[in-house]
Amino acid sequence: MSQLNIEVSPDFWEKLKKFMDLRGIANRSDAVRLAVEEALEKTNEKPKVSWKQLLGAGLVGELQPRDQWMTEDKLWDGNGHR
Numbered sequence: 001m002s003q004l005n006i007e008v009s010p011d012f013w014e015k016l017k018k019f020m021d022l023r024g025i026a027n028r029s030d031a032v033r034l035a036v037e038e039a040l041e042k043t044n045e046k047p048k049v050s051w052k053q054l055l056g057a058g059l060v061g062e063l064q065p066r067d068q069w070m071t072e073d074k075l076w077d078g079n080g081h082r
Contacts, residue, residue, distance in 0.1 A: 004032075 016031055025031045 016028060019025070019035065020028070020031045023031070023034065025034065
């Protein structure tokens with residue numbers, strides 16, 4: 001396997017060290033491999049849809065029902081279209 005040489009910030013090394021400590025990973029190369037694999041798995045997951053949550057989603061906003069169809073006078077005023 002070839003070597004990957006990259007320049008990263010000190011903040012990246014701190015986050016990588018924390019990731020390694022949380023997962024119990026001994027070396028940085030294994031930690032980077034695992035992080036890439038997990039990120040790839042997350043991008044391939046299908047989004048989970050809760051149909052119960054979507055059921056009333058259209059009714060969340062305020063409704064402004066019209067009493068009747070607009071008349072010609074209401075449709076046009078002195079400024080043109082409403």
